Amino acid sequence: MISHFLRLEWKQYFRSSHWEKGIAIKILMVFFALYFVVSFLVIGVGGYYILKKEFPDQDPLQMVNAYLLYAFLGDLVVRYLMQKLPVMNIKPMLILPIKKTKLVHYVLGKSSFSAFNVFGLFFYIPFSVVLIKEGYNLTGVLGWLFFIILLIQSSNFLNFLINKSNVAFGVILTTLASLIALQKFNFFDVTSFGGQIFDSIYTNPIYSLAGLILLGVLYNLNFKQLLNQVYLDQAVSQKVEEAKSADLSFADRLGDVAPFIKNDMRLIWRNKRTKTVFLMSFLFLFYGMIFFTQETYKEMPAMLMFASLFVTGGFTFNYGQFIPAWDSAHYKMLMSQSFKYRKFLESKWILMVVMTSILYLLSFPYLYFGLDIFLMITCGAIFNIGFNSLFLLFAGSFNRKRIDLNRSGFGNTQGTSATQFIVIIPLMLFPMLIFWLLNKFVGGNSGYIAVASIGVLCLLLKNYAMNFIEKKYIKDKYVMINAFGKEA
Structure with missing residues (x-):
């Protein structure tokens, strides 16, 4: 069934009326994607050696771990602003004998291969390979990498839950800015705190299962939310919202x-x-x-x-x-x-x-x-x-x-x-x-x-x-x- 969905989307994309429009832009976007892939690969492979050369007295893995908390919060902010929600033209499917659960699982599974989830792996996977090559504990590195992948996917599904909430975005942005300010003005050592969390995953790989639990909870919440919306009357009806007007009289x-x-x-x-x-x-x-x-x-x-x-x-x-x-x-x-x-x-x-x-x-x-x-x-x-x-x-x-x-x-x-x-x-x-x-x-x-x-x-x-x-x-x-x- 999944392969059938993929074939349908492939045909829909290339048979659409606007496929041939903006070919040059699409080619340019491909080059941009390749640029980011190569950049992340270079940083992933060479990052360990660069950090080791510039900071010989510090552990490169611990240095990366110290800033991962900032990285994931920043990733959430960027996702909120830029990431598209997973979509599929399911209206024609709703009158066919296809289980709605399969449609929902396909839409959610498709989102796991978003560029936001893939690009980061071109840094973390090569970096992990270099760590293993340099003698780091194999089980610890694999547990650390597994936890990172789970967090990336968790960010993906968390974004779909909060994407329409300006309040949630404000909380995340304020939290990120506050942590940066606390670190900058030496009120609290955020990098040390965040580093200890990810260092513990390397030391005790069993802790990486916490990421699996988090991902499972967020996936389940998304699944229930989408399943409640996959009905023909929901798909064909137009949502009518009460118009909210702000007082703009100051512009007069x-x-x-x-x-x-x-x-x-x-x-x-x-x-x-x-x-x-x-x-x-x-x-x-x-x-x-x-x-x-x-x-x-x-x-x-x-x-x-x-x-x-x-x-x-x-x-x-x-x-x-x-x-x-x-x-x-x-x-x-x-x-x-x-x-x-x-x-x-x-x-x-x-x-x-x-x-x-x-x-x-x-x-x-x-x-x-x-x-x-x-x-x-x-x-x-x-x-x-x-x-x-x-x-x-x-x-x-x-x-x-x-x-x-x-x-x-x-x-x-x-x-x-x-x-x-x-x-x-x-x-x-x-x-x-x-x-x-x-x-x-x-x-x-x-x-x-x-x-x-x-x-x-x-x-x-x-x-x-x-x-x-x-x-x-x-x-x-x-x-x-x-x-x-x-x-x-």
Whole structure:
């Protein structure tokens, strides 16, 4: 029966109307997947020797164990934002003499082979092989690896239980941030505590059975939840929910653009893909931690500027590159209304500017790394507000791909075209190049001044830029209506 399900899904995928659309994007995604596989393999094979060389007095396994607690909590956060829930077109199956339990077991089993569950194994399995080769206890290493695999699968099923709960996501994110803060400011040694848990699994492999119990409980909870939903009336009926409206009257003070901004705010919060973009914007705040904490990047100021742009530009980049495709489902209706196109565009611009400003205020803790770093973040924020927001609005006039807002954001190339890749060049490389040239050949604060000045100049010329952008959108109005009217 399982093989039959697999054949049906294979045929459904390759016979679908959109299979041949975006072949280039699918090929690019395959290359990205291969890149991650190779990266994890290299780290898995060489990680032991790198740690042994850099920290000769410490046990590499204990060092890895010390940070596994952070790794699994971080994995849960990423899964919540990006992982697709397991789906199968089961409506036609419900009228056939097929046990519903088999359908549910297939859907859950299929989720076990998600990329989120597989990629990590390309690190843990080679790392375990190296540990055995280096003389570690065979039973201990196998018990440790078995427990890690069980935890990965447990994270998979836990995510399906909490995926629709914003409260659960908030608790996990707060817990992760709190543990990092406790460790950073020496209130509690989280790495030692987490390390002892995983060290005990290696010392006493029998403890790994606790992971089996956890996985069994989470699988059973998912099984019962899905089994209660696998009924024909559930599958064909449309779920009617009571509309929840928030008080957005504060936006009225913005004048003619207020109705558009209110609609955008509702669109962002009520739809899965836009909500993912919104929540991920705050994760980009931590992007600077990758660069600002490493001594290597202090000799590479252009890379620090790259990180600075991302700290405050998470929302602008991820939301702005798909304007106006976010409104593709009702674009035809919008274009039949009597309003100035300029107001529609300005609402998008204001939204990007406000979010960039909020992210900038939240980036103040980066003062801990020094005034130079925070000054770079400030310049990046000004550049995002001035240049990048306007450039993304202009680039949006070339978008011709419809977006289904109810689909997950991760692994979903819907709405993606060559435009999204081309715009990255001026958005990121241009300020990096300007900063590097002036910092290298002029010195002083010239790099900061140049990047910030470009942002300020664009703000001063905003009205001229908006007039030009508006004319471009009006010129392509009917082309976009036709493109967005086609099924994705």
